[in-house]
Amino acid sequence: MNDAVLATAGLTRSFTQGGATIEVLRGIDLAVAPGEIVALLGPSGSGKSTLLQAVGLLEGGFGGSIRIGGDEVSKLDSDARTQVRRDRIGFVYQFHHLLPDFSAAENVVLPQLIRGAEPAPAKVRAEALLSALGLGHRLTHRPSQLSGGEQQRVAVARALANRPALVLADEPTGNLDEATADIVFDEFLRLVRDEGSAALVATHNERIAMRMDRVLRLHEGRLE
Numbered sequence: 001m002n003d004a005v006l007a008t009a010g011l012t013r014s015f016t017q018g019g020a021t022i023e024v025l026r027g028i029d030l031a032v033a034p035g036e037i038v039a040l041l042g043p044s045g046s047g048k049s050t051l052l053q054a055v056g057l058l059e060g061g062f063g064g065s066i067r068i069g070g071d072e073v074s075k076l077d078s079d080a081r082t083q084v085r086r087d088r089i090g091f092v093y094q095f096h097h098l099l100p101d102f103s104a105a106e107n108v109v110l111p112q113l114i115r116g117a118e119p120a121p122a123k124v125r126a127e128a129l130l131s132a133l134g135l136g137h138r139l140t141h142r143p144s145q146l147s148g149g150e151q152q153r154v155a156v157a158r159a160l161a162n163r164p165a166l167v168l169a170d171e172p173t174g175n176l177d178e179a180t181a182d183i184v185f186d187e188f189l190r191l192v193r194d195e196g197s198a199a200l201v202a203t204h205n206e207r208i209a210m211r212m213d214r215v216l217r218l219h220e221g222r223l224e
């Protein structure tokens with residue numbers, strides 16, 4: 001797929017521990033189209049996080065090719081990788097990783113300022129995203145003053161703040177009870193679609209995976 005937001009070819013990763021080598025990724029070929037929301041489904045330990053860390057350019061040590069927006073990014077130096085992450089990728093993790101001393105709105109403004117946005121439009125964008133997630137009345141709350149579901153919504157808004165072409169999410173609702181997880185995941189899907197971003201979402205939850213456009217199954221280091 002030439003116009004893919006994300007494409008990998010022959011992606012491999014192994015870890016050596018105690019003299020033994022485990023091949024966690026054994027040649028992953030995948031492509032995510034613009035605006036497409038793809039589930040990466042697999043049991044615990046199947047390598048979902050390892051794959052997301054590779055395509056998110058968070059870790060080195062991988063073999064094979066990673067293209068983001070058509071550009072080969074697997075061999076870039078650390079500064080160039082940081083730039084690709086900042087400009088083109090939004091991340092949502094199982095735990096929110098919000099900055100505890102900043103308000104909900106500030107947590108969504110900051111990544112925009114780091115990317116060079118002016119404060120006033122960055123604030124407008126943060127408030128619009130948070131309002132779209134039902135948090136218009138929680139803008140000045142700090143993470144510790146928010147519920148788990150609210151914290152995760154702020155993390156979703158932060159991931160989308162810079163209009164990334166690609167969102168990478170690792171068990172984005174894995175830390176929430178089932179009812180809250182369903183609601184927050186629905187909101188995540190709706191907002192990602194409204195924003196026109198593509199997403200690759202790791203989950204071990206079949207029910208959540210079925211709500212996405214397509215499901216990739218990771219098994220013994222390969223996609224089925």
Ligand SMILES: Nc1ncnc2c1ncn2[C@@H]1O[C@H](COP(=O)(O)OP(=O)(O)OP(=O)(O)O)[C@@H](O)[C@H]1O
Nearest residue numbers: 015017024042043044045046047048049050051204
């Ligand atoms: N830094 C590391 N050193 C050694 N082994 C590692 C390292 N990181 C991951 N692994 C191993 O790679 C395998 C895949 O781990 P990974 O976290 O990618 O799985 P996962 O599918 O995301 O699991 P979970 O759903 O439990 O988060 C596991 O067997 C894990 O122990």
